[in-house]
Amino acid sequence: MSYLDINLENIACNYNLLKEKVAPYALCASVVKANAYGIGAKQAMKTLQKAGCKDFFVAGMDEALDLYKISKDNLFMLHGVESYEEAELTYHHNIIPVLNDHHQIDVYNDFGKKLNKKLPAILHFDTGMGRLGIDREDVQKIINHDFINYQYIMSHLACADEPQHPHNIQQLQMLQKLQKFFPNSKVSFANSSGIFLGKDYHFDMVRPGCALYGINPTPGQPNQMKQVVTANAKILQRRVLQKDQHVGYGSTHIAKKGSKILVAEYGYADGYPRALSNLGKCYAQGYFLDIIGRVSMDLMIINASAIPDQIFQSIKHVEIFGNNIKIDDLAAQAKIITYEILTGIGKRTLKNYM
Amino acid sequence: MSYLDINLENIACNYNLLKEKVAPYALCASVVKANAYGIGAKQAMKTLQKAGCKDFFVAGMDEALDLYKISKDNLFMLHGVESYEEAELTYHHNIIPVLNDHHQIDVYNDFGKKLNKKLPAILHFDTGMGRLGIDREDVQKIINHDFINYQYIMSHLACADEPQHPHNIQQLQMLQKLQKFFPNSKVSFANSSGIFLGKDYHFDMVRPGCALYGINPTPGQPNQMKQVVTANAKILQRRVLQKDQHVGYGSTHIAKKGSKILVAEYGYADGYPRALSNLGKCYAQGYFLDIIGRVSMDLMIINASAIPDQIFQSIKHVEIFGNNIKIDDLAAQAKIITYEILTGIGKRTLKNYM
Helix, strand or coil, X not given: CCEEEECHHHXXXXXXXXXXXXXXXXXXXXXXXXXXXXXXXXXXXXXXXXXXXXXXXXXCHHHHHHHCCCCCCEEEECCCCCCHHHHHHHHHCCEEEEECCHHHHHHXXXXXXXXXXXXXXXXXXXXXCCCCCEEHHHHHXXXXXXXXXXXXXXXXXXXXXXXXXXXXXXXXXXXXXXXCCCCCCEEECCCHHHHCCCHHHCCCEECCCHXXXXXXXXXXXXXXXXXXXXXXXXXXXXXXXXXXXXXXXXXXXXXXXXXXXXXXXXXXXXCCCHHHCCCCEEEECCEEEEEECCCCCCXXXXXXXXXXXXXXXXXXXXXXXXXXXXXXXXXXXXXXXXHHHHHCCCCCCEEEEC | CCEEEECHHHHHHHHHHHHHHCCCCCEECEXXXXXXXXXXXXXXXXXXXXXXXXXXXXXXXXXXXXXXXXXXXXXXXXXXXXXXXXXXXXXXXXXXXXXXXXXXHHHHHHHHHHHCCCEXXXXXXXXXXXXXXXXXXXXXXXXXXXXXXXXXXXXXXXXXXXXCXXXXXXXXXXXHHHHCCCXXXXXXXXXXXXXXXXXXXXXXXXXXXXXXXCCCCCCCCCCCCCCCEEEEEEEEEEEECCCCEXXXXXXXXXXXXXXXXXXXXXXXXXXXXXXXXXXXXXXXXXXXXXXXXXXXXXXXXXXXXXXXXXXXCCCCEEEEECCCCCHHHHHHHCCCCHHHHHHCCCCCCEXXXX
């Protein structure tokens, strides 16, 4: 069948590479939200724990509840708590919420009051991302909450993948100002790309995600990260055309008599961009092969005429992306981002962890 | 949390509507591959069984093994068997393979020979789709296989959604010729759109998929099918901006001071096309609202300034697609097809079956 090879060792390598870049006084957390960017959150988390990581970030409650049993140290939940019930869930499952607005703070503080305990949290300020987080103008309103221990204050960079973007330094300066209001809290700021902006951005804890899974955190420069995922599609059929013939839905391509055609069990339901119909390439046995006709839900059609006969008949799989078809190139060709390829990987595709 | 409402009753309605269109002598099967186009294969299958469907199609072995326990009658596997082991699996799990080439036929016949039994199968001819299936020129080579009972011969339409396309009638005529070689086999041809090409295309069994799940089988004409899926995103945060402010990654949008902003827990990892950054709309409380800034992995940012204050503060969810944001329009705006939206629905989103 079609399968993904997921190289966990390379996730550990990427973690170590990032750690080397990070200021020695800063912790290196790992973001494992969205099923570790499609790769498998449990497997990624165990691998990263072995590599020394103790701090993990997920998005919402569903992900936190899915992973709390594996967490040994800190499991942070980015989307926060909005009700007493959610606050209770975090407390009983050892999940530390990131608090993003006054309502979340009030809910969490009230819950702490009922328990008469100071509860751990991260306080999130919006320094320019304009998404989640407290307005920096409101900082005075939130420094007194008796039942919350703000372990960290955090913020999130909007343009870290563009090192020259003026917003980076503006966000940094804003966070430095906010920091002074919380002398007992640590600070977390940088995502993967933020790590490469320099040590000023590292504070007490960085939070890489994409780079762990092989996505280039420094676009426009060579990718320093090791590739983690290879996708291999099973060949269902090998045909030598007996005449000129249309292939695929909408009859958008004519393959010539004598063409060697492979039909692979991989389609857009497996996460392959249909936009690469008649455009994309895959790879087998030293050859880059054209995808012809429209990519369908479960299948794609490949022109393998370049491959010699005896090899052609024995091809069991083609590489969809991996060592030869770079996932970043595939995404760029489909006019999407690599993150979308990873998080879009279909769930029926077998994941082979190594 | 964010959730999908999946209206199973409407799947049953769609099945019944299709059945009414189908010639009275023809069976109406259901295609439930790719997790029933992302909707949930088990739930769809049980619903369709209650509506009277006895014949189901899946793509590969993984899907067949996931569903064989639910199957009471015929579970057909489109991708066929390529080894003795796969033939054995189909036999022990009551799965009927579609045989797509000479190799698959030989494998399956050899397995039948070992059992000394005539095994059920569908024989697939390529009449112009140029994807899976036997070349029609090879029909003479395959009529004698002692250990296979070809319950059906089948073929697949390439251009059924374009009723005027000349390939439809060409494919039909080809299949009618092939039919004569198999006087003891029934015939299956039409997919969803094929049903609307008229009764000549119905033969003994039609195989709708997309139309069951609400996708328009007659593009360019009004959609007769009932909508099955509604996606609702949880609102994590409501903000009134205290100044003009950039929002989202890359700072691609400036929202004005006083803007009412919603941050919703729905991003491209949930299947929302990132291509609709600064373009898409969602819906709440009678208002169509702009998505502003880039869609991120887990979140999107929405300008809800049109909504009166007291309603704004109480908004818990927004409609991503459903009754108001038509899924077909959403797909068209993102320059993809509705099938990709459905099969791309993220697995962390809660499915609420009703």
